[in-house]
Amino acid sequence: MKVLVGALAAVLCIVVLPALLVGIALIDGNAEASENTDGGGGLRNVPAEFRPWLLKADATCKQPEMTTALLASQLYQESKFSTDRRAAVSDAGAQGPAQFIPSTWATWGRDEDGNGETSPWDIGDAVMAQGRLMCSLLGQAKSSGFAGDPRALALAGYNAGWRAVERFRGVPPIWFARRPGEEEGETYHYVKVILANLPRFQGPGLFEVSGSGNGPDALRRAAARIGTPYSWGGGSPAGPSTGFCDGTNGYLGGRCSASSTVGFDCSSLVQYAYWTSTQLPRVASAQYGATSNRPVSRNQLKPGDLLFWSKGGSGAIYHVAMYAGDGNVLHAPRTGKDVQLAPLTSAMPQRDYYGATRP
Template sequence: MKALGTAVATLAVAFVAVLSLLAMVLIEGAAEADEASDGGGGLQGVPSEVRPWILKADAQCDQPAMAPALLAAQLYHESGWNPNAVSPADAMGIAQFIPGTWATWGRDYDGNGRTSPFDIGDAVMAQGKLMCSLLRQAKNSGYPGDVRALALAGYNAGWGAVERFRGVPPIWFSRAKGQTEGETYKYVRLIMASIPRFEGPGQLEVSGSGRGPDALRRASTRLGTPYSWGGGGPSGPSTGFCDDRNGYLNGRCSASSTVGFDCSSLVQYAYWPSTKLPRVAAAQYGATSHRPVSRNDLKPGDLLFWSKGGASVIYHIAIYAGDGNVLHAPRTGRVVELQPMASAMPAGDYFGATRP
């Protein structure tokens, strides 16, 4: 692709990028999908139908600065994983391409006989190739700063803006008259700050079949999802709420603005719909206590409980993941993670285990 064509294409996509962010509240039908981790790419918190395309786009880029988490963070802020998103500026699909830009970068990457920005494979691969081109330009430019930030700035404002300032445009810069100052500056900072959220451990390998392994396997697709007190349920993560003690982080109510799970909603999600467990940990114990399991007989998928006094005051639940580990949503400020059972919660609070 010649430099001029690339500059025009990136400017068109850049025009859409911030509009997409501003229009997110208008986008309906966001994708409901399992999120997964991948050991090869170090990717987490990504819908399972998007993950393989991100990894493929990364693998086909020859730029060292390209990473799956970079593409994931950008896609998340473009459309919130919604493959059917349409913005007021006629930007379409998960990567929010406008028709003119799609004509340059769009291909039938998924081999289904059509080229569509609403096809996840086509859109993610096109986004990856555009970003790869921008990363190459950023590296060759010699401009100071992180080449990922330079590429993101080029994606948002067009490479011409990066050349003008010999770097990421400053906060006072606006791409056009009448537009908000600092859009590109904030766009870059927002996505760069989000990259670690999508960098994660490898996917938990779960062997066997049956109710327990199947539930553990489903829960493992949510590794890296934020903890949100009162959030989450059978259909997936959601924002939560704060009560007089829970859901706060650094003095403010974090749960009301955090999309995620708490410990018991993660368990409910894992077992649904084959086993429709109640919503809270104490009730989940009550629903499964007729099948207690000793610590010596734990199997993947068993439920573990912690309490300060008895069954009525159980305060935490986790899923046994094998090899002495549990998969759980620990507390506000943390994410769904794999931890040793011995250190997941205070050892003296361990109450017992059940098998749904």
């Protein structure tokens, strides 16, 4: 493992720079301090400690109906993101922010955060278990032949159990599990409120990408990850993941941030964006090598073109970004920052700009 880390250290996106006053503000000034509005990453109004796990849970599921906003809205309905052991407990014995009863937790719970304990109170363990269960239920909903939105069917199964969905061949009716004095049954209300609250947690798009083809399609895919944290060595074609530190890179405030941050670095974001059409190499210098036979001048840039920065020649390339149009780039800048839009002129030091290519 040390050999692998040492080799990657020479070629991954190495950016050790002072803070740059660049980019477009992505934080909603009206949001509470514990909430994050990402401006395009598909997620907002979520406590910071939940955000990386929601992104990871979403990336792990291959069902297209699964979104970070759906999981966030569900968590809000279940517990309002509470980890208070006195408050986040239901009359039925459900526990933690995702409200698992012990028998269900025994099936879906895992030690995702690596602290040696599998607990419904640990945010990482709870959110990943929620994601696995919802992903399974979405698959069941789509193969069941029952009418209705698969998301609604899956949510009903999460709340009342899949047998209740089978019993009614859909979301249980309004009278099911209704308590005295209430107009709507618990499951009916649960599904309705979660789907209605989705806009609260959906991050708005910062920009619209026009056109079709490999470049615009890749840019759209990358834009859906705006707000995802930077993680040195993290990310893959499958989505964001934790990274690692190599003695120089991946540190924040004197500690290894990358090993506990689910995200992308500059080159993994590009690889992820293009993977469905063009399988680019993992690191920035190799991505330049794979596309350098199709150079693009600065005044001919199109959405999705790759831009590179270097400390001296193709062998010293340290950063890659995607051209986003209107003089902006979309990139994962460095540890402590998120995937974001920034002006091309200030995204990285202008003296280091090396050139652009078209995959």
